[in-house]
Amino acid sequence: MTEFKTLDDADVTGKRVLVRVDLNVPMRDGVVTDRTRIERILPTIREIAEKGGRVILLAHFGRPKGKPNPEMSLEPVAGVLSEMLGQPVGFADDCVGPVAAGIVEGLKDGNVVLLENTRFHAGEEKNEEDFVTALASLGDVFVNDAFSAAHRAHASTEGLARHLPSYAGRTMQAELEALEKGLGAPKRPVVAIVGGAKVSTKIDLLQNLVSRVDALVIGGGMANTFLAAQGVAVGKSLCEHDLAETARSILKAAGKTGCEIVLPTDAVIAREFKAGAASETVDVNSVPEDAMILDAGPKSVETVIAWLDKAETLVWNGPLGAFEIEPFDAATMAAARHAAMRTKAGKLISVAGGGDTVAALNQAGVAGDFTYVSTAGGAFLEWMEGKALPGVEVLKA
Incomplete structure (x- = not known):
């Protein structure tokens, strides 16, 4: 049934794995009020980390319209993610450029880092080739675990899959298999x-x-x-x-x-x-x-x-x-x-x-x-x- 590759097909050991996740979670006063979406991505992150992959998380938050907006920073989510994952999660205050590259460079096998909101760059929603290339330079493998963002052809949802070997994460896989049972066949x-x-x-x-x-x-x-x-x-x-x-x-x-x-x-x-x-x-x-x-x-x-x-x-x-x-x-x-x-x-x-x-x-x-x-x-x-x-x-x- 599976027309797409999953983590079963991926060799992630020692690799830099860019993982697109959905962290667009409800927040009030900088506090996450519903953790459901974070819970859903933990199996994928754990599996890659346990196999010795270096996990680099990409996500958007809100609608910052292509410019940095401190109110839509993912930084508060990194702390919650670290607590739920039971291991430290680093944070880079940009998703491309020297800051992101430096942090990714320092990762060891099994480490996890969250990069800042991809939508702080106009290239994300426009799926601009330069921005896609900049993101792709940070990884060796791409795993998409954000079905909820799959209806948008953005740099971090569609563009990356054209540049790197690409796989469905466990949440994406579960979603697609359930949907196939629902209406596909x-x-x-x-x-x-x-x-x-x-x-x-x-x-x-x-x-x-x-x-x-x-x-x-x-x-x-x-x-x-x-x-x-x-x-x-x-x-x-x-x-x-x-x-x-x-x-x-x-x-x-x-x-x-x-x-x-x-x-x-x-x-x-x-x-x-x-x-x-x-x-x-x-x-x-x-x-x-x-x-x-x-x-x-x-x-x-x-x-x-x-x-x-x-x-x-x-x-x-x-x-x-x-x-x-x-x-x-x-x-x-x-x-x-x-x-x-x-x-x-x-x-x-x-x-x-x-x-x-x-x-x-x-x-x-x-x-x-x-x-x-x-x-x-x-x-x-x-x-x-x-x-x-x-x-x-x-x-x-």
């Missing part, structure tokens, strides 16, 4: 759950999925747009009425490919969107003019669960309702827990991704029970849309 039936606020952000995704999956469950605010497109009055619900034609064309395409579109048949409604707001469950055809749909109702959840019971594979992106506020989290929590139970029983391959989705699965306490949960946002979405990811394609070459 999945066990059928395949069910996709797509939720979230707006259809406009997921048109490409829906158009790709109707030709790839057996059932497409549409939830969240997006479902309202589909209901409205079929003449259902959705009251004050979040709804993109101007996308009615798009919604109808997706329904039509699904009809041609034999993909069943699953929309809510009942809904939990309220007059205001706040915790503890008075709510009730109604048929979707009976939503009052002054109310808004904030979650799928219990009958809709039963339909989703029936599909999960039939499915061999689940791909999930986006919640089924306004899960941040009780009681509008009920549908998302029920579906998440059921999918997790089926996965644990060995009956379902479940792949999920996207910020809101990860937050919802954590809230349900089941993120650890899914087959794979992707921490990548845009890259996961573009992969689900069927787009080629430059950082992945270049590893295949």
